[in-house]
Amino acid sequence: MEWISAIMQGTLLGGLYALFAAGLSLIFGVMRLVNIAHGDLIVLAAYMGLSTTVMLGIHPFMALLIVMPAMAGIGYVLQRGILNRTLGGDILPPLLVTFGLSVILQNTLLELYSADPQKMNAGVIETASVPVGGLTLGVLPVLTFAIAIAVIAGLQFIFYRTALGRAFRATSDNSDIAQLMGLNKAHVFGMAMALALAVTAIAGILLGVRTSFDPSVGGARLIFGFEAVIIGGLGNLWGTLAGGVILGVAQTIGAKIDPGWQLLAGHIAFLVVLAIRPQGLFPRVDH
Amino acid sequence: MPDPVLSLRKLDAHYGDFQALFGIDMEIAAGEVVAIIGANGAGKTTLLRSIAGLLKNQAGQVSYQGDTIGALRADQVAQKGIALVPEGRQLFPSLSVEENLLIGAQTGRAGQWSLGKVYALFPILKERKDQASTTLSGGQQQMVAIGRALMANPDLILFDEISLGLAPVIIKSIYDALPDIVGDGMTAMIVEQDIGKALSVSSRAYCLQEGRVSLTGATDTISRDDITRAYFGVEA
Amino acid sequence: MVIAALGLLVLAAAPWWAGRADLRLLGEIYLYLSLAMLWNLMAGYAGLVSVGQQAYVGFGGYLLFALTMFGGLHPIAAILAGGILAGFLSVPIAALIFRLKGAYFAIGTWVMAEVFRLSFAQASSLGGGSGSSLPVDVVRSLADSRSGREALSYWLALGAAVIVIACVYLYLRSNRGLALTAIRDSEVAAAGLGINIWRTKLEVYVVTSAFTAIIGGLIFLQKLRISPDAAFSVNDWTAFVIFIVVIGGIGTLEGPIIGTILFFVLRETLADLGTTYLIVLGLVAIIIMLKAPKGVWGLIRSRFDLELFPLSYRVRTHDADKGA
Numbered sequence: 001m002e003w004i005s006a007i008m009q010g011t012l013l014g015g016l017y018a019l020f021a022a023g024l025s026l027i028f029g030v031m032r033l034v035n036i037a038h039g040d041l042i043v044l045a046a047y048m049g050l051s052t053t054v055m056l057g058i059h060p061f062m063a064l065l066i067v068m069p070a071m072a073g074i075g076y077v078l079q080r081g082i083l084n085r086t087l088g089g090d091i092l093p094p095l096l097v098t099f100g101l102s103v104i105l106q107n108t109l110l111e112l113y114s115a116d117p118q119k120m121n122a123g124v125i126e127t128a129s130v131p132v133g134g135l136t137l138g139v140l141p142v143l144t145f146a147i148a149i150a151v152i153a154g155l156q157f158i159f160y161r162t163a164l165g166r167a168f169r170a171t172s173d174n175s176d177i178a179q180l181m182g183l184n185k186a187h188v189f190g191m192a193m194a195l196a197l198a199v200t201a202i203a204g205i206l207l208g209v210r211t212s213f214d215p216s217v218g219g220a221r222l223i224f225g226f227e228a229v230i231i232g233g234l235g236n237l238w239g240t241l242a243g244g245v246i247l248g249v250a251q252t253i254g255a256k257i258d259p260g261w262q263l264l265a266g267h268i269a270f271l272v273v274l275a276i277r278p279q280g281l282f283p284r285v286d287h
Numbered sequence: 288m289p290d291p292v293l294s295l296r297k298l299d300a301h302y303g304d305f306q307a308l309f310g311i312d313m314e315i316a317a318g319e320v321v322a323i324i325g326a327n328g329a330g331k332t333t334l335l336r337s338i339a340g341l342l343k344n345q346a347g348q349v350s351y352q353g354d355t356i357g358a359l360r361a362d363q364v365a366q367k368g369i370a371l372v373p374e375g376r377q378l379f380p381s382l383s384v385e386e387n388l389l390i391g392a393q394t395g396r397a398g399q400w401s402l403g404k405v406y407a408l409f410p411i412l413k414e415r416k417d418q419a420s421t422t423l424s425g426g427q428q429q430m431v432a433i434g435r436a437l438m439a440n441p442d443l444i445l446f447d448e449i450s451l452g453l454a455p456v457i458i459k460s461i462y463d464a465l466p467d468i469v470g471d472g473m474t475a476m477i478v479e480q481d482i483g484k485a486l487s488v489s490s491r492a493y494c495l496q497e498g499r500v501s502l503t504g505a506t507d508t509i510s511r512d513d514i515t516r517a518y519f520g521v522e523a
Numbered sequence: 524m525v526i527a528a529l530g531l532l533v534l535a536a537a538p539w540w541a542g543r544a545d546l547r548l549l550g551e552i553y554l555y556l557s558l559a560m561l562w563n564l565m566a567g568y569a570g571l572v573s574v575g576q577q578a579y580v581g582f583g584g585y586l587l588f589a590l591t592m593f594g595g596l597h598p599i600a601a602i603l604a605g606g607i608l609a610g611f612l613s614v615p616i617a618a619l620i621f622r623l624k625g626a627y628f629a630i631g632t633w634v635m636a637e638v639f640r641l642s643f644a645q646a647s648s649l650g651g652g653s654g655s656s657l658p659v660d661v662v663r664s665l666a667d668s669r670s671g672r673e674a675l676s677y678w679l680a681l682g683a684a685v686i687v688i689a690c691v692y693l694y695l696r697s698n699r700g701l702a703l704t705a706i707r708d709s710e711v712a713a714a715g716l717g718i719n720i721w722r723t724k725l726e727v728y729v730v731t732s733a734f735t736a737i738i739g740g741l742i743f744l745q746k747l748r749i750s751p752d753a754a755f756s757v758n759d760w761t762a763f764v765i766f767i768v769v770i771g772g773i774g775t776l777e778g779p780i781i782g783t784i785l786f787f788v789l790r791e792t793l794a795d796l797g798t799t800y801l802i803v804l805g806l807v808a809i810i811i812m813l814k815a816p817k818g819v820w821g822l823i824r825s826r827f828d829l830e831l832f833p834l835s836y837r838v839r840t841h842d843a844d845k846g847a
Contacts, residue, residue: 033626034625034626034627034629034630036574036626036629036630082809082813085813086812086813091570091572091625091626092566092572092773092812092816093812093813093816094626095572095625095626095629096572096765096769096808096812097809097812097813099574099762099765099808100766100805100806100808100809100812101805101809102805103758103762103801103802103804103805104801104802104805104806104809106801107798107799107801107802107805108798108802110798111798111799111802163389163393166382166386166389166390167390167393169379169381169382169386170379170381170382170390172381173379173380173381173382174377174379176341176361177373177377177379178379178390179340179341179360179361179362179365180339180341180361180362180365180370180371180373181362181365181390181391181393181394181435181439182362182365182366182393182394182395182439183362183390183393184360184362184363185362219633219757220637222630223630223633223634223637226627226630226634227634230623230627230631260641260644260645261645263637263641264638264641264642264645267634267637267638267641268638270634271619271634271638274619274620274622274623274631275619278622278623
């Protein structure tokens with residue numbers, strides 16, 4: 001029973017990892033950009049949530065109403081102001097520029113908020129639990145998982161059913177020809193980054209409610225998101241959710257064996273998948 | 288000639304250090320269908336890419352409906368009503384047939400062309416509308432490429448080698464459809480290696496040779512010999 | 524050549540003319556220069572943009588401690604053994620992470636470094652998460668006096684830097700270096716010439732990893748104390764190294780040298796600013812990457828057309844892509 005409980009906890013944790021991963025996956029899909037600062041942007045969102053809740057005295061989930069548009073705006077400006085200039089055949093500029101961005105973000109947060117761990121207070125929901133078939137599940141992890149499913153379904157809808165998603169796919173296929181159709185590549189990429197960072201805002205708030213955070217934890221969030229993407233298979237958002245679940249389960253089972261093994265077990269699960277199925281478990285099948 | 292729709296003034300084009308066009312002057316009137324002919328590497332595709340904004344020029348080198356558009360980006364040129372049917376079709380593989388057509392309408396320009404009218408012109412596309420564009424035959428893909436350009440309701444449409452790589456019977460059916468397309472006052476430029484085809488649908492022709500205009504005139508007045516000379520730069 | 528030899532002689536004599544703090548700083552500079560040279564070979568020439576070389580820095584450091592404490596090896600022997608073991612260990616690691624392309628490769632290397640960090644944090648005999656100090660008798664085995672030890676550790680750092688620079692230079696001038704440059708210019712064309720891309724990159728990865736571990740051993744021989752967080756720090760052993768190479772000029776041999784000098788000048792003048800210093804460094808790196816991707820050396824070179832290490836074959840090419 002304890003093991004089943006651990007697996008359930010891990011599964012729910014996987015929802016959070018899928019949220020870390022979704023933005024990463026989206027921008028890679030649209031513009032082949034891997035954003036090394038992605039984890040630090042998640043942490044930035046958590047701090048923005050913290051400041052919003054403290055200043056306005058509102059619930060962290062209400063803070064999303066401010067943090068999501070703010071992060072989307074930051075994403076758009078970041079993309080058009082800096083990241084668009086790094087895109088091209090060479091992988092070095094985007095990698096090194098986002099790496100520099102990561103260092104800047106981390107140290108700016110350190111300057112503003114100090115290295116002390118912070119946490120957002122979400123009230124009773126943090127400790128509430130529901131009994132499910134003999135198990136007791138936390139309401140917050142269940143809610144997080146449900147949000148992850150909703151976000152991924154929403155992204156799928158945008159990607160495959162809307163004009164914006166059509167523009168993303170067309171620009172990703174061939175940006176020159178997309179430009180001929182009246183799509184401004186710089187704007188389309190800006191919109192993609194805005195959407196990705198809006199999702200990041202959700203991930204950041206949920207992270208900050210669930211655990212304490214400090215400016216240095218971004219790197220690990222990037223790695224978890226990345227591992228979920230690779231385990232699930234590139235270009236498949238539902239696969240990314242599955243990847244997040246596998247990572248989360250590996251971590252909780254590892255922690256059950258020995259607390260020091262929690263993160264290591266997750267990395268080992270990732271390396272095993274990389275060794276036996278480098279394309280991931282559920283890669284996109286191009287029709 | 289009355290006010291031209293499109294005029295080029297000493298248009299140059301470069302790829303890095305390589306100069307592909309040298310001082311091209313050209314004027315095209317509203318409703319005209321003009322053929323651009325020339326040997327491989329003469330600069331025909333470069334000319335269309337320059338007009339469409341995929342290659343940057345100085346603003347004044349390209350004027351369109353009274354505006355200087357040489358320095359605009361391709362999406363801005365598209366908004367102004369110029370559409371290009373690119374060489375090799377270049378459909379979006381991630382998009383279905385219908386999505387490829389819909390994205391052509393992205394500019395939101397009003398006009399007579401709609402999904403329904405494109406389907407009426409090429410009925411086979413309606414049957415295949417939910418298929419991935421990559422599963423179509425070459426001729427059907429060319430129909431999508433043409434339909435996609437029409438969906439933008441352009442005033443000026445540029446065709447780049449639309450017969451390339453297609454079977455003669457397909458080429459014939461596409462060229463048979465052309466009068467329907469340009470019949471309603473749309474201005475068109477047709478780049479072709481197949482001179483006969485190009486001249487059969489156009490009223491005027493320019494011949495390019497090594498990046499320069501080597502011959503120009505009404506299609507019914509220029510002779511075979513003129514063309515050969517202009518094409519190859521030698522006495523026939 | 525003569526100037527270089529004289530300069531080297533002056534630097535080698537530093538224990539007699541420099542103070543203790545200066546000696547330490549110079550030693551640190553040489554070790555950073557070596558790390559930068561190695562990372563530049565990997566990222567700038569072989570296209571293997573790693574953000575996980577701290578794995579090997581920490582590995583080399585930890586092996587120094589483990590092999591001297593439990594294997595009874597002399598510290599220098601332990602450092603060399605650490606390098607060789609790192610080389611062997613890097614082969615299966617490469618087999619795994621080479622499956623990731625481009626930027627994903629970069630994050631994959633970071634995961635590997637995390638695996639290293641977490642694994643060494645589990646080793647309770649090496650102090651677990653809090654780390655350990657090098658035992659006094661091991662330190663004594665280097666030299667009896669403190670100044671003798673400091674001089675030796677300085678010479679080791681200087682020697683390592685000279686060897687790394689020489690090796691990288693000679694490698695790039697060899698046939699294999701040419702193959703590497705061909706791959707960098709065009710993988711497709713290089714494959715057409717019969718160059719085994721995977722093998723060439725593997726060689727570079729293994730050799731740089733082995734050398735990086737040796738440098739790591741020397742770093743922690745200077746520090747005499749190790750902990751998982753210090754040994755596998757992404758900031759100290761990767762971020763700074765990347766900034767050095769980018770600011771100096773990636774994909775050039777002179778770049779890391781210029782970058783190291785600039786980095787330490789900046790650090791010594793701005794270090795009081797703390798985190799602001801890191802923000803400035805990040806900004807400078809981003810601006811350089813966007814405005815002058817060939818770095819400071821690239822700017823100098825475009826103005827004066829000179830070369831410290833004659834590597835390039837001076838053929839002027841004009842690219843004529845397509846005319847149609």
